[in-house]
Amino acid sequence: MAQDEGKLYVLFCGGVGNGKSSLLKALCNKNLKKLPKSGDNGRGVTKTIGCYQMDINVAGKDSEYGLDTPGPGDHDAPISQVVTSIEEAVKQCGLNAIVICNQIPSGRVDMGCQIAARLISAGVLKNQKNAYQNVIFCGTKGDLVRKKRVEKWKTKVAPEVKSSLGGMPGYIVTTSLGTQEEQLEEDEEDDELKPDDVKELVDALRDIYKNCSTKELSFNAASEDELANMLNQVGGLELEKKQVVELGNKIKKDRKKVTNVMDNFKKRHKVQNKTELVEKVAEAIQSGEIDESSSSWCTIL
Numbered sequence: 032m033a034q035d036e037g038k039l040y041v042l043f044c045g046g047v048g049n050g051k052s053s054l055l056k057a058l059c060n061k062n063l064k065k066l067p068k069s070g071d072n073g074r075g076v077t078k079t080i081g082c083y084q085m086d087i088n089v090a091g092k093d094s095e096y097g098l099d100t101p102g103p104g105d106h107d108a109p110i111s112q113v114v115t116s117i118e119e120a121v122k123q124c125g126l127n128a129i130v131i132c133n134q135i136p137s138g139r140v141d142m143g144c145q146i147a148a149r150l151i152s153a154g155v156l157k158n159q160k161n162a163y164q165n166v167i168f169c170g171t172k173g174d175l176v177r178k179k180r181v182e183k184w185k186t187k188v189a190p191e192v193k194s195s196l197g198g199m200p201g202y203i204v205t206t207s208l209g210t211q212e213e214q215l216e217e218d219e220e221d222d223e224l225k226p227d228d229v230k231e232l233v234d235a236l237r238d239i240y241k242n243c244s245t246k247e248l249s250f251n252a253a254s255e256d257e258l259a260n261m262l263n264q265v266g267g268l269e270l271e272k273k274q275v276v277e278l279g280n281k282i283k284k285d286r287k288k289v290t291n292v293m294d295n296f297k298k299r300h301k302v303q304n305k306t307e308l309v310e311k312v313a314e315a316i317q318s319g320e321i322d323e324s325s326s327s328w329c330t331i332l
């Protein structure tokens with residue numbers, strides 16, 4: 032298939048509350064009517080996949096889009112729904128880069144990151160070894176800890192993602208969004224606030240766009256059993272054999288469901304190819320047809 036050299040499509044994934052939507056919001060075209068929703072919510076904020084036009088000045092591109100995802104661990108989006116939605120986005124949208132978000136202050140590669148990494152490892156990286164170069168492991172909330180801990184995250188914590196990803200990501204970067212609105216409201220008196228810093232992430236995305244031999248990531252779905260076993264193991268679910276089979280069946284059903292929702296969307300919007308799909312989903316978010324914070328997952332994609 033001919034590569035569409037004029038685009039950069041980026042998937043943001045990782046555990047619930049790790050700052051996926053905030054990061055995408057920081058990179059978005061500020062003229063958008065609707066920006067990704069972020070904030071503090073014990074149940075999780077983002078419930079379905081969203082797609083937004085970014086503005087990060089990548090030389091030679093004419094469109095940059097970011098796809099926001101719910102995190103494994105969300106209270107309203109069951110795990111099979113989260114993983115099948117992420118799979119569908121990788122399969123249908125012709126992604127160029129994947130950003131896995133991990134909170135630096137936690138000092139852990141949390142379960143959400145492990146699940147996202149294992150999903151990408153099984154579906155994207157297993158058959159495309161060069162594609163490790165298209166994966167960014169991003170430490171978020173760097174403003175909440177001292178510089179020393181940011182460095183420690185980079186050298187000691189982040190490399191642990193290798194065991195879930197099956198290899199080292201092409202880029203390990205850190206970001207800080209210390210001056211975002213929500214934070215300012217709460218911490219008005221806090222003179223420790225540091226300026227927003229997303230430079231390392233933007234540089235990595237530009238680099239991927241310019242230098243990576245794998246321009247578009249292809250997706251080969253792992254079997255339902257494989258995924259169910261992975262979730263059982265990484266999630267520490269301790270399911271009996273029979274329950275793992277049931278989870279596999281649920282994943283199978285959800286895969287069908289999300290593909291149907293996607294096919295209906297494509298029909299409704301007369302979508303012909305991947306580029307049009309991403310643009311139409313972004314338009315549908317702006318028009319309010321899709322609400323990514325709605326827990327009804329039939330509005331997905």
Ligand SMILES: Nc1nc2c(ncn2[C@@H]2O[C@H](COP(=O)(O)OP(=O)(O)OP(=O)(O)O)[C@@H](O)[C@H]2O)c(=O)[nH]1
Nearest residue numbers: 047048049050051052053069070075076077172208
């Ligand atoms: N101080 C600080 N807070 C941040 C940063 N990034 C995100 N946050 C805060 O962390 C919380 C969660 O951020 P979100 O962007 O909603 O996280 P998410 O990963 O999209 O969460 P879900 O959609 O629920 O999975 C919000 O209160 C953000 O304001 C950061 O760099 N620094």
Ligand SMILES: [Mg+2]
Nearest residue numbers: 051052076077
């Ligand atoms: Mg979110």
